[in-house]
Amino acid sequence: xxxxxxxxxxxxxxxxxxxxxxxxxxxxxxxxxxxxxxxxxxxxxxxxxxxxxxxxxxxxxxxxxxxxxxxxxxxxxxxxxxxxxxxxxxxxxxxxxxxxxxxxxxxxxxxxxxxxxxxxxxxxxxxxxxxxxxxxxxxxxxxxxxxxxxxxxxxxxxxxxxxxxxxxxxxxxxxxxxxxxxxxxxxxxxxxxxxxxxxxxxxxxxxxxxxxxxxxxxxxxxxxxxxxxxxxxxxxxxxxxxxxxxxxxxxxxxxxxxxxxxxxxxxxxxxxxxxxxxxxxxxxxxxxxxxxxxxxxxxxxxxxxxxxxxxxxxxxxxxxx
Numbered sequence: 323x324x325x326x327x328x329x330x331x332x333x334x335x336x337x338x339x340x341x342x343x344x345x346x347x348x349x350x351x352x353x354x355x356x357x358x359x360x361x362x363x364x365x366x367x368x369x370x371x372x373x374x375x376x377x378x379x380x381x382x383x384x385x386x387x388x389x390x391x392x393x394x395x396x397x398x399x400x401x402x403x404x405x406x407x408x409x410x411x412x413x414x415x416x417x418x419x420x421x422x423x424x425x426x427x428x429x430x431x432x433x434x435x436x437x438x439x440x441x442x443x444x445x446x447x448x449x450x451x452x453x454x455x456x457x458x459x460x461x462x463x464x465x466x467x468x469x470x471x472x473x474x475x476x477x478x479x480x481x482x483x484x485x486x487x488x489x490x491x492x493x494x495x496x497x498x499x500x501x502x503x504x505x506x507x508x509x510x511x512x513x514x515x516x517x518x519x520x521x522x523x524x525x526x527x528x529x530x531x532x533x534x535x536x537x538x539x540x541x542x543x544x545x546x547x548x549x550x551x552x553x554x555x556x557x558x559x560x561x562x563x564x565x566x567x568x569x570x571x572x573x574x575x576x577x578x579x580x581x582x583x584x585x586x587x588x589x590x591x592x593x594x595x596x597x598x599x600x601x602x603x604x605x606x607x608x609x610x611x612x613x614x615x616x617x618x619x620x621x622x623x624x625x626x627x628x629x630x631x632x633x634x635x636x637x638x639x640x641x642x643x
Contacts, residue, residue, distance in 0.1 A: 585625025
């Protein structure tokens with residue numbers, strides 16, 4: 323069994339409670355343990371994988387909540403570090419379909435203060451999954467990129483675009499490109515949502531002229547950067563994987579009554595990696611495993627990843643095709 327090392331941020335999602343006894347004068351919020359990479363590490367652990375979270379935690383009350391939650395989920399924190407900086411906060415807004423958008427409060431918070439001494443030497447027995455804002459927010463992003471470039475283990479990278487943090491597609495693309503090169507050198511896997519790709523495709527050089535379909539856009543990235551695979555989540559339409567040479571593998575999504583989409587992409591990637599890397603499943607089965615895990619999360623409030631038994635039950639009860 324591979325040791326999954328999931329690197330990136332953990333934070334608190336503030337979501338307004340359904341009932342507001344204070345009216346318009348005061349509001350009641352739920353403080354949910356969150357952060358894309360942390361969600362993936364928890365999801366991997368609940369699926370039975372050997373999951374280790376490489377993150378930086380505050381010593382404040384929210385930091386204690388996060389470490390307790392992650393530990394209870396079965397994630398190992400032997401690679402994590404503590405910081406005197408505060409915990410990052412994301413204020414979550416949901417539209418009528420339960421799709422989440424985020425306003426982040428990151429200044430001087432623990433997630434992005436990476437130091438060289440924080441980062442371990444990984445071996446060929448490890449699989450690094452790195453994701454999201456930790457790869458693009460300074461000053462820590464540069465430290466992480468230099469470290470990742472020196473590793474010899476397998477790796478995957480979830481781009482997980484946050485336009486409210488970096489609003490300019492050209493600037494965002496310039497921060498993503500070095501990671502695509504590094505993952506390509508390692509013949510690793512990249513993952514993005516269709517919305518991630520649409521945002522980045524606005525940048526100069528991110529898409530070939532006339533190419534607008536997200537799957538076709540990432541096919542260009544596979545060709546240009548030499549990654550072994552690009553996976554694109556397509557919301558209710560399922561997901562697609564693009565291989566070198568342009569081969570595409572697509573699987574449909576699962577029907578679900580959506581509560582919200584918080585953590586769906588993070589959980590998809592955990593389910594996919596569990597199938598593809600941990601269990602050695604064929605690519606279509608691994609994509610379906612990711613889609614099933616994500617569907618279950620969408621039926622719950624916040625990022626509450628399923629167990630392996632829950633995913634297996636959904637897969638067994640849903641005919642292929």
